[in-house]
Amino acid sequence: MKVLVMIKGDGADEDKVAPTEAMFEEMNAYNEQLVNAGIMLAGEGLQSSKNGAKVVWDTSGEVTVVDGPFTESKEILAGYWIWQVSSLDEAVEWARRCPSTAGMTSTLEIRPFFEMEDFAKVVSPEVLAKEQALMDRVKEQHG
Amino acid sequence: MTDARRAVEVIWRIESPRLIASLTRLVRDVGLAEELAQDAFVTALEQWPVSGVPDKPGAWLMVTARHRAIDLIRREQNRDAKYTVLAAGIGDEAGADRIVDEPIGDDLLSLVFLTCHPVLPRDSRIALTLRLFGGLTTDEIARAYLVPSPTVGQRISRAKRTLAEAHVPFEVPQADELPARVGSVLEVLYVIFTEGYAATSGATWVRRDLADEAMRLGRVLAGLLPREPEVFGLVALMELQASRFDARGDGVLLPDQDRRRWDRTLIEHGLGALERATTLGRPLGPYTVQAAIAACHSRARTFEDTDWEAIVALYDALAQLSPSPVVELNRAVAVLHADGPEAALVALDAIRHDPRLARYHLLGAVRADVLVRLGRAEEAADELERAAALAPTQRERNLLMARSAAVTESPVLDVGGD
Numbered sequence: 345m346k347v348l349v350m351i352k353g354d355g356a357d358e359d360k361v362a363p364t365e366a367m368f369e370e371m372n373a374y375n376e377q378l379v380n381a382g383i384m385l386a387g388e389g390l391q392s393s394k395n396g397a398k399v400v401w402d403t404s405g406e407v408t409v410v411d412g413p414f415t416e417s418k419e420i421l422a423g424y425w426i427w428q429v430s431s432l433d434e435a436v437e438w439a440r441r442c443p444s445t446a447g448m449t450s451t452l453e454i455r456p457f458f459e460m461e462d463f464a465k466v467v468s469p470e471v472l473a474k475e476q477a478l479m480d481r482v483k484e485q486h487g
Numbered sequence: 488m489t490d491a492r493r494a495v496e497v498i499w500r501i502e503s504p505r506l507i508a509s510l511t512r513l514v515r516d517v518g519l520a521e522e523l524a525q526d527a528f529v530t531a532l533e534q535w536p537v538s539g540v541p542d543k544p545g546a547w548l549m550v551t552a553r554h555r556a557i558d559l560i561r562r563e564q565n566r567d568a569k570y571t572v573l574a575a576g577i578g579d580e581a582g583a584d585r586i587v588d589e590p591i592g593d594d595l596l597s598l599v600f601l602t603c604h605p606v607l608p609r610d611s612r613i614a615l616t617l618r619l620f621g622g623l624t625t626d627e628i629a630r631a632y633l634v635p636s637p638t639v640g641q642r643i644s645r646a647k648r649t650l651a652e653a654h655v656p657f658e659v660p661q662a663d664e665l666p667a668r669v670g671s672v673l674e675v676l677y678v679i680f681t682e683g684y685a686a687t688s689g690a691t692w693v694r695r696d697l698a699d700e701a702m703r704l705g706r707v708l709a710g711l712l713p714r715e716p717e718v719f720g721l722v723a724l725m726e727l728q729a730s731r732f733d734a735r736g737d738g739v740l741l742p743d744q745d746r747r748r749w750d751r752t753l754i755e756h757g758l759g760a761l762e763r764a765t766t767l768g769r770p771l772g773p774y775t776v777q778a779a780i781a782a783c784h785s786r787a788r789t790f791e792d793t794d795w796e797a798i799v800a801l802y803d804a805l806a807q808l809s810p811s812p813v814v815e816l817n818r819a820v821a822v823l824h825a826d827g828p829e830a831a832l833v834a835l836d837a838i839r840h841d842p843r844l845a846r847y848h849l850l851g852a853v854r855a856d857v858l859v860r861l862g863r864a865e866e867a868a869d870e871l872e873r874a875a876a877l878a879p880t881q882r883e884r885n886l887l888m889a890r891s892a893a894v895t896e897s898p899v900l901d902v903g904g905d
Binding site: 345346379380381382383385386426428430431433434436437438459 | 493494496497498500501696699700702703704705706707710733752753755756
């Protein structure tokens with residue numbers, strides 16, 4: 345199974361700790377373990393939320409644009425990996441081994457990607473075909 | 488099941504290959520090494536639910552198993568001269584702690600060369616590799632291959648006995664032997680992969696897990712042999728083929744596949760591996776060339792955009808590296824799209840009477856498609872009927888018969904090439 349692993353921190357902590365060379369080295373060693381284990385398919389880091397923006401809809405459909413940083417946000421995305429693992433338990437075990445930063449809370453959220461089998465278990469082929477047609481249209485719009 | 492118990496199970500999968508590799512170097516017997524590793528995990532199962540899972544479970548298990556190994560060797564050394572030699576090499580308990588931090592690469596590599604050793608029959612190599620190098624349980628292997636668990640268990644114990652009786656050394660082969668031995672490892676991984684890739688019925692998802700595991704082990708091997716282009720070539724080939732699993736579904740051919748359903752992550756990773764294989768500056772092998780062919784399809788946004796000239800040239804190269812009539816047949820399909828049906832018919836007629844293709848239904852299927860394009864529908868229908876009689880499954884037989892009936896009605900049919 346393929347999982348998305350999202351690296352999240354607290355918005356209030358985002359610029360509190362400047363990344364040090366030691367932190368980079370530790371993360372590098374961890375990434376190397378993931379590569380050596382043959383599970384790492386992709387991964388990227390994101391810039392600080394002060395360089396980002398949010399587009400937010402309220403319940404009435406009113407749209408607002410919020411510029412970063414998102415200091416109020418409890419969970420700010422800092423990067424992600426895509427792993428290929430044999431089970432969610434295996435992903436959890438690998439995530440447990442990720443280095444953390446002292447003085448900051450952080451979260452690794454692990455979410456499996458949908459595979460066609462997952463749909464086939466719960467919906468009829470007709471509904472599945474409709475869903476697929478919708479997804480195709482979405483992809484067409486985004487090229 | 489408690490959390491600690493679940494943790495022990497996944498940690499077995501993650502850690503046991505390294506553990507067994509390291510222990511085999513110590514005790515020189517892969518069967519004994521596996522028992523020592525299992526003992527360490529039994530200890531973990533007893534202790535971790537109470538004490539919690541340690542911060543570095545791999546190091547904990549390594550130290551526990553090594554202490555057991557050293558105890559065993561000390562107990563045995565009075566009785567057996569072999570153990571005296573071993574005991575001389577291992578030192579004290581502090582040594583065991585230090586060894587935990589040593590690089591393990593050569594041990595893991597020695598382990599996979601052992602499990603894929605040519606002295607073993609192919610089925611045993613597959614089972615032993617999945618179990619020791621992949622960290623799968625006997626039950627998991629049995630489920631994936633749809634055979635009873637005891638069958639796999641026996642295959643594995645027989646294989647371990649064979650290795651012991653043949654005194655197969657635990658080592659990375661010398662340079663002159665290396666290409667052939669790497670070839671044996673790659674073959675085992677590719678056979679595991681195609682077992683998953685080719686499955687079109689039954690417990691498909693289990694088979695897909697098998698293909699996933701073969702890809703993972705290929706990536707592990709690429710880390711251990713970073714200068715061997717064919718390892719990267721095989722990884723690329725498997726990933727590019729697997730990227731089409733969803734789009735292929737129950738046998739949809741390449742021209743008809745919905746390319747938006749191809750797995751872009753696997754394609755990116757596969758193209759990266761291919762790039763690595765081709766830039767190592769060493770002669771390319773058949774896996775890399777096949778991956779390069781698969782990459783031509785991956786890069787094409789539509790079937791019509793496919794760079795068929797490049798594919799013909801790559802099949803020419805493949806025919807040089809590993810000549811086979813099936814390669815010539817695939818080349819003829821590429822020629823059809825690159826140069827048209829007249830050229831394809833010439834290519835097909837060159838292999839038409841090859842006895843190795845006499846019972847191969849796809850020759851007739853491809854030749855029929857070429858004949859249809861040349862407007863020779865009657866001959867095409869005959870060819871398809873003959874192909875149907877040779878088809879290995881009822882499903883393919885029906886498809887070919889349906890096409891035979893259709894060619895006399897509608898003039899043009901498309902042909903797939905992969």
